[in-house]
Amino acid sequence: MEERPAASKERTRGWPRYEAADLGFRHYWYPVLEARKLRDKPHALTVLGENIVLIRDGDKVRALNNRCPHRGVPLSAGKREFPGTLTCRYHGWTYDLKTGELVAALTDGPDSPICHHAEVAVKTYPAEERANLIWVYIGDEPHPPVEQDIPEQLLAPDAVVEPMVELRKGDWRYAMENAVDEAHAKYLHRHAAFYILYQMAGYQKGIRMVPSEDGRWLRRFSTPIFEQGDYPGLGKWPPREFWRILHRSTAERAVEHPVLCAATLPSTMWVGHGDWEDFQIFVPVDREHHLTLQVSMKRTRGLGKLLWRLRFWAYIRYLHHGLLNRAQDGWMVTLMDSPPEQLFRPDIAIVAWRRWCQDRARRSPNEAKAVLDTAAASEFRKTHEQDELTLSR
């Protein structure tokens, strides 16, 4: 066996911010819950390591830190005694939902001197409802408008959005890298019940990650190879299986529709499926868990909305997302155990994504509007070519 140049390993390491982001990147809006699941009761969840209680307040959604400063009981166990407030279940400490201010301590009477003090206020988080999802801003103020962190497609007036949210084990970066990674689909998903009748490419060539003009998306391009490969000493692969006759695969369609996948910060992968679109969003929970959101969207109106919803609930939700993403990708995310790692040529996509995060993830809320300028694009292209060269040795 040959020794590879040591540089090949080192060269692909240049993203300390990314490696430090165990709990994700702050200063972003994250989707955290299907809007229809937030009803009358307070809803507790953890994102980016923060314990949060969500609650509806008329037509607003409110998010507060889920801990009563008195003795640390979660406010999500609380009740609503007055409009616009949440009352801790233990001693009746009552907080203004909008400001987090302690406005009453019921068991100490109306003259309780504890109220209105700064150190007994509960931290609040900006929260909004958009595209059938609840979004929460985690980071320093001033926060950007929520629209800035929602993929623009989901905000189109004719977008019909069907989200699903699952808590999963595993580092959020494993899940996002799995989405960015093109190669595994050719092998892992080959035997998915979902793809069993499809002719699938065996591998791909020329993976390239190209920034969009507005600097928001990192698009993935490649050429799928449908011919059998001849592996020296081993034989031909993939096998010709007579039942794979019905369709050409998603990958094959890629030849005609060159952009089918694109990633965006903080942790969203867009996948085009021809007439519908799939947003996979991975929200860090703690060091060992993340939320996987699969947000399926079709632009349609009238009767089309009904047909789309039927298709989603009859097929996409359970067969496509369930068998493909949950049973296979989710399984791999659970099994992955790296670093150490040894990257190969198709991992150029992952390397580009890591570098993208390293260079472009917000350092402060004031960067929220930054876009990729021409110089940065050119710089990105150069390092991308360098990374590719390294992985090809």
Added chain:
Amino acid sequence: MEERPAASKERTRGWPRYEAADLGFRHYWYPVLEARKLRDKPHALTVLGENIVLIRDGDKVRALNNRCPHRGVPLSAGKREFPGTLTCRYHGWTYDLKTGELVAALTDGPDSPICHHAEVAVKTYPAEERANLIWVYIGDEPHPPVEQDIPEQLLAPDAVVEPMVELRKGDWRYAMENAVDEAHAKYLHRHAAFYILYQMAGYQKGIRMVPSEDGRWLRRFSTPIFEQGDYPGLGKWPPREFWRILHRSTAERAVEHPVLCAATLPSTMWVGHGDWEDFQIFVPVDREHHLTLQVSMKRTRGLGKLLWRLRFWAYIRYLHHGLLNRAQDGWMVTLMDSPPEQLFRPDIAIVAWRRWCQDRARRSPNEAKAVLDTAAASEFRKTHEQDELTLSR
């Protein structure tokens, strides 16, 4: 929102011994098991971090450290081969129940040279059966008589005692502070099925903790407020609910019978219920668990004993203790997460209890008889007033 003076937080911190007592205060007798549950077989349990095996020896109860010095097998797995002894299940090492001495090593024959040596003896603990409970002394010798650490009411000749013991999650101090705390009852217990028909006070005023004349008990006094409060900007509370018509609450009765609650070391809360009494005793197990004992007692004789037992088993045990204490107080003890904490006016009761422990918990068994002298009572009263003043700012 106003800033509170920083001193207000610091002022309520003066109990390092109490904070260090993760495993409780030593040099006390603790009740650990319903006497009727100790039958023929050895019974294993952990209290104050000590692993203990309880066993009956004729009309005595014995307590030994639950570890055979040979290879560390628990003696509670053992058998009784000879009267007055316990034999380890593994190699037949046989211990005298009273002294813990190794009196035989059966698998080495009658001439085994290992016997009678000091380093193979098992530690013993003083143990007694009183008031339908097994009591064990944890601490240095010489131990005081068990009667000194049992609430005197339980030893009355006509006391009919019904104990129940449960292992619960949570720091024992959370559980004891919850018992000492008056305010939560007005809010948390308002919706207990148990109290649903009672008119309850909304809050209370003037909580005072007053030492008993013999220095043994710290009694809680306060004035319940039954009128609705008018909370500025929020509205009136508590709501008038037409179904709360049958009874005035325990708290209301407090106006007529001023002393209804009292705490005593190491971790006992007495609650008077008019014609019966309830002792809540919290025994540290390890850093994350405690035993909650609810010892219900009525002084009665003859047919009264039968009626009391009927009432206990038909009502108090499952409805009163089960719904009120286990389902609500036990829930809060599980949820609590402090420090940090922010105390309010009613927490004067908890502060007084912490200070009581700080000043008066035994440092050695020789202190067992110490009582509160006049100077100490006067000192306690002064700091109590000071604490109250601080919490009122």
Added chain:
Amino acid sequence: MEERPAASKERTRGWPRYEAADLGFRHYWYPVLEARKLRDKPHALTVLGENIVLIRDGDKVRALNNRCPHRGVPLSAGKREFPGTLTCRYHGWTYDLKTGELVAALTDGPDSPICHHAEVAVKTYPAEERANLIWVYIGDEPHPPVEQDIPEQLLAPDAVVEPMVELRKGDWRYAMENAVDEAHAKYLHRHAAFYILYQMAGYQKGIRMVPSEDGRWLRRFSTPIFEQGDYPGLGKWPPREFWRILHRSTAERAVEHPVLCAATLPSTMWVGHGDWEDFQIFVPVDREHHLTLQVSMKRTRGLGKLLWRLRFWAYIRYLHHGLLNRAQDGWMVTLMDSPPEQLFRPDIAIVAWRRWCQDRARRSPNEAKAVLDTAAASEFRKTHEQDELTLSR
């Protein structure tokens, strides 16, 4: 109670290598699985802290480190795409089963530059199938032939071997010491359903551990005492129980057949049962688990093989091994908690075993052929007598 001389404790401590061997002794072949349980699919297991995947390759058995160097996914989740290889389920990295070399990366095509490099090879372990078991060598190369580490009896041409393997909780040394220990059988196993009709010795005298001539085995000798002992102040023991009439015990037979037990490195105990033999082998898994193998063997041919298998499956497997070893010895191994420990006279057997490991466990594969020479045997005898003297004080 008397003080024992402090030396008695210290004197029995002289085996730092043994105490450090939490994960067992390296440079040995270990049996890890019943051969019949390794079928078409890869089989994952952990031994001596190493994660291994076993797989059949024609008439060979292969063992590889169970981690794909790419992203750390276990190879045991993989598939067989080509003969003599195993393919990682995630991206199709394909390894030669014999060498561990990466021979294809299917999703990167036949020209993938990652292949054949040393740092993407997977570590392989020598593996063999013998005596109905899979054996794996854990240690440095060069490895000795597997036959060197298999008890010679199991390799006899007429040996009919019935192995069973169980994962158990507990340190492997507890399990092996329990097997080496003679005394516990007289007490712990007295009430095993299995022995309930046997007249059993109460204790034994003169336990001696004697090296075999070839230096491979450490044989245990002793004299069982069937008379009742008279324990001062306690009474006579064991009790005469009228139902123990059918047989004399295994121990009694020992008087006629002096060698019935012998230990060998790395962790095997041989027990003779007259017409069949039992090998108890304890294979370290991690710091808290081990495999217990019970390998039952009878030398027979023709119809005798069938009768032996019937006896094994109808009786030995469930009643003898199940009730005696699993329910009792396995229970004790779970309960044991030492050091600290206080050894007694019969523990001379355990002390001898520890010293045997300390002095003779391989330090490197080159020691594999070392045998006990005369000087070493004489030295062992001297320390053994010294240990015995110490334990008799």
